[in-house]
Amino acid sequence: MTAALISEPADGPDGHLLRRTTAERFAHWVKSGAADLPLPGSGATMRRLSMLHDLGRDDLSLARLAEGHSDARAILHELGAPAPAPGERWGVWAAQPPGTVLSARHDSRAGWRLDGVKAFCSGAHSCTHALVTAETEDGHRLFTVATDDARCSPVAGSWRAVGMAGSDTPDVRFSDVPAQPVGDVDAYLRRPGFSHGGVGVAACWLGGARGVADSLLRAARRREPDQLLSAHLGTVDVLLYGAQCVLGKAAEEIDAEPLEEGERAAVLASRARAVVADVCARVLDEVGRALGAGPLCHDAEHAQRVADLTVYIRQHHAERDLAVLGTLLAEADEGALGAEGWRDE
Structure with missing residues (x-):
């Protein structure tokens, strides 16, 4: 979906420019190696917080994407999943406001699949991967998805914010999107x-x-x-x-x-x-x-x-x-x- 950031019809010229600029800065931040923040509880948590603070002082939309990526790294580490590969840009899409539901179902042949809408997905056009919470028959679970799947698409017009416009946080629609579970039921919340x-x-x-x-x-x-x-x-x-x-x-x-x-x-x-x-x-x-x-x-x-x-x-x-x-x-x-x-x- 990264290329879509350039060609997507803008909700407004200023908002589109902010999204594009922030996406480019986010990609550079990850590529430069600056994204390797100390993990929480590693003995250097204050350094982690200081780095996030400095990003926020510079640009809050960039900080929002950076915080999501660094949080994803910490979650994957804590739940025993592989770390992001070099150059990958991750988000954590875990909001559960009323009115939108993302469901996960398991098929013995096709594996896990996601269907529905997830709200407030920061970096929807610039993240290469995301950690997403979804409802299953047994309760809420966390999944990894690759956002370049055409069946995983931002909902046009669902992020018209002036404040935090650059964070690119629209709803995202999932239609039979393959996903991999991370941890057990409710592991995301219990950790x-x-x-x-x-x-x-x-x-x-x-x-x-x-x-x-x-x-x-x-x-x-x-x-x-x-x-x-x-x-x-x-x-x-x-x-x-x-x-x-x-x-x-x-x-x-x-x-x-x-x-x-x-x-x-x-x-x-x-x-x-x-x-x-x-x-x-x-x-x-x-x-x-x-x-x-x-x-x-x-x-x-x-x-x-x-x-x-x-x-x-x-x-x-x-x-x-x-x-x-x-x-x-x-x-x-x-x-x-x-x-x-x-x-x-």
Whole structure:
């Protein structure tokens, strides 16, 4: 499907250009060897998060594709499947919103086949392979697919986003597409790395927030001294510093207990994601109040960063995710609110 990125009718000239540019940068990133990020829990998780953060600061759409590829590498490693071959570009297509269903059926002669629609498939035109979750008679399973199959096709017009336009995240229709299972039923969700991967996404968000904040820092350095602008800048600095500390603490905990799973791993990831998502929203607000409409109207790069971050942090489901965290804490047999690791042992 890679060639289709060039010839596909554009939803709009700007969106088409962003998709094409991001796809080219993604391909270069993989080919250069930069995609070999440390695996979560390998002892270098902070380096992994830092690399994802830096990608987000540069380009959130590129970071989205890079995070998906690096997450796919980690999932394949954790579930004992072969690693991506050199030059392959992988995505993880595991969203399950209402209204779209992807089913997998097994035939003794033809093997596993996928039918239906999968929503939010980032890199639909630029990924060579994908890890895809699908419903089976026994429950949800994870499969690998090669996206160059003509029966695996993006649904035209299903990704009209302004923010994250370059991430190329349309629905994809599968029609009798051959697939290979990875792990057992629900193995994708049960593995420890499921929560670790969520922290990696938060690192991308934080990088995007720092990219937005860079505009504020540049403005403060070139303008006449302005106490209100300085107050906004100081607030943003404190917010970013706090979120970075939270991710650093999460990386330490992941490396200390790389096989931690279940509720403890979910609480760790939920806390980190919630803190970072809140910081990103507050940074967007602070920078907008400090700089006004000017850069949103006249600085295309800044406006795109703001739009990208606004969309990407909606991958955090706000009060719904906080409710899940609260339920986990209420049902736990031990542990205090926000106090893990605080006491001096």
